[in-house]
Amino acid sequence: MKAIFNKFLNLNNLGFLIIGIAVFGLISYINYRFYGVEKMIAQSEAQMAVSNNQNQKKIKEIYDLINNTQSTQSSIASVLEQEKQKNSILNDQFSEITNTVGALEKLSTTDPELLKKYSKVYFLNEHYIPVSLAEVPAEYRDEQSVNYQFLTDALPFLQELIDAGNSDGVSIKAFSAYRSFATQSTLKDAYKVAYGSGANTFSADQGYSEHQLGTALDFTTSKTSGILVGFSHTPEYKWLVDNGYKYGFVISYPDGNAYYKFEPWHWRFVGVALATRLHEENKYFYDEDQRTIDNYLVNIFDK
Ligand SMILES: [Zn+2]
Numbered sequence: 104m105k106a107i108f109n110k111f112l113n114l115n116n117l118g119f120l121i122i123g124i125a126v127f128g129l130i131s132y133i134n135y136r137f138y139g140v141e142k143m144i145a146q147s148e149a150q151m152a153v154s155n156n157q158n159q160k161k162i163k164e165i166y167d168l169i170n171n172t173q174s175t176q177s178s179i180a181s182v183l184e185q186e187k188q189k190n191s192i193l194n195d196q197f198s199e200i201t202n203t204v205g206a207l208e209k210l211s212t213t214d215p216e217l218l219k220k221y222s223k224v225y226f227l228n229e230h231y232i233p234v235s236l237a238e239v240p241a242e243y244r245d246e247q248s249v250n251y252q253f254l255t256d257a258l259p260f261l262q263e264l265i266d267a268g269n270s271d272g273v274s275i276k277a278f279s280a281y282r283s284f285a286t287q288s289t290l291k292d293a294y295k296v297a298y299g300s301g302a303n304t305f306s307a308d309q310g311y312s313e314h315q316l317g318t319a320l321d322f323t324t325s326k327t328s329g330i331l332v333g334f335s336h337t338p339e340y341k342w343l344v345d346n347g348y349k350y351g352f353v354i355s356y357p358d359g360n361a362y363y364k365f366e367p368w369h370w371r372f373v374g375v376a377l378a379t380r381l382h383e384e385n386k387y388f389y390d391e392d393q394r395t396i397d398n399y400l401v402n403i404f405d406k
Contacts, residue, residue: 210401217254217318217403218373218396220389222362226312229284233317236281245276247329252281254317256404257351257372261320264350273342278329278368280320287315313355318372335367343370348378351403353388362389374403 214234221227235255243265244251253261261277268275313319323329324339334340335358347353352370356363373381373388377399381388388396 206401213400213403215400216316218377218400220393220396221312227315231284231315233281236317239277239280243277245278245323245325245328248276248278250279250282250286250314251277252317253277253320254372257318260350260352260372264347264352267346267350268339268342271342273339274325275339275343276323276325278321278323278331280314281317282314284315287312313369313371319355320370321368322370323368331368335365340367348382349375351375351378353378353381355388357387360387360389374399375406376402
């Protein structure tokens with residue numbers, strides 16, 4: 104009985120031992136696993152720290168790169184800006200030179216005779232012919248007009264003047280414009296036949312040579328058609344005195360002038376700038392010195 108009991112006891116002990124070992128093993132195993140997990144976590148954490156560190160490094164590199172790029176960009180921009188400024192200075196200089204060249208070119212192609220003062224000692228050459236002549240359109244001419252050609256570049260100014268007069272209620276007409284030297288001589292001969300030696304004060308060479316320029320003309324009105332005498336008493340004459348300069352026209356021989364007999368109908372195109380200056384200074388073309396007048400040649404056809 105005792106033996107059985109002991110056996111049982113032994114068995115029991117063995118059982119306990121086995122259970123104990125099993126429990127120990129299990130605990131060890133759990134510990135081991137737990138330790139493994141812990142280790143894994145630690146490893147992952149370490150790895151994460153490393154990769155985090157690397158990422159931060161990379162981010163920093165990217166930031167540096169961005170900063171560098173930005174500073175490069177801004178220095179490129181400032182270089183570009185400097186170049187632009189240089190370019191704009193060059194452009195200004197270039198356009199200045201172009202303007203000067205343009206003015207010189209304009210001056211070289213502008214007939215200097217157009218602003219010359221004529222007198223007994225300085226007169227237009229008998230072979231002189233204007234650069235280009237155009238016909239004054241019929242609506243701007245008097246019905247009985249003769250010699251109705253005008254310098255092509257000055258014609259628009261004449262038309263504007265007559266149009267403006269019409270708008271203001273006066274009826275100005277071109278009566279006689281361009282006359283060649285031959286026409287002029289014939290006319291003078293005719294005057295001589297009619298007036299004898301008196302023709303010298305009525306039709307002196309220097310006075311009428313302005314007609315040979317193509318920029319001088321005699322005006323009349325549609326009311327007095329062809330009759331020049333008495334023109335100074337017409338509203339058309341008054342209008343011309345007040346407004347002619349705006350279109351570049353001046354009276355060559357005003358009342359009481361020292362050069363020639365009063366010719367209220369005889370006007371000459373000298374350009375808007377010069378005509379305006381003379382009007383403002385209450386001067387006449389032949390009062391101004393030639394040197395001053397010549398400064399206006401380059402802009403004679405400017406509006
Ligand atoms: Zn005339």
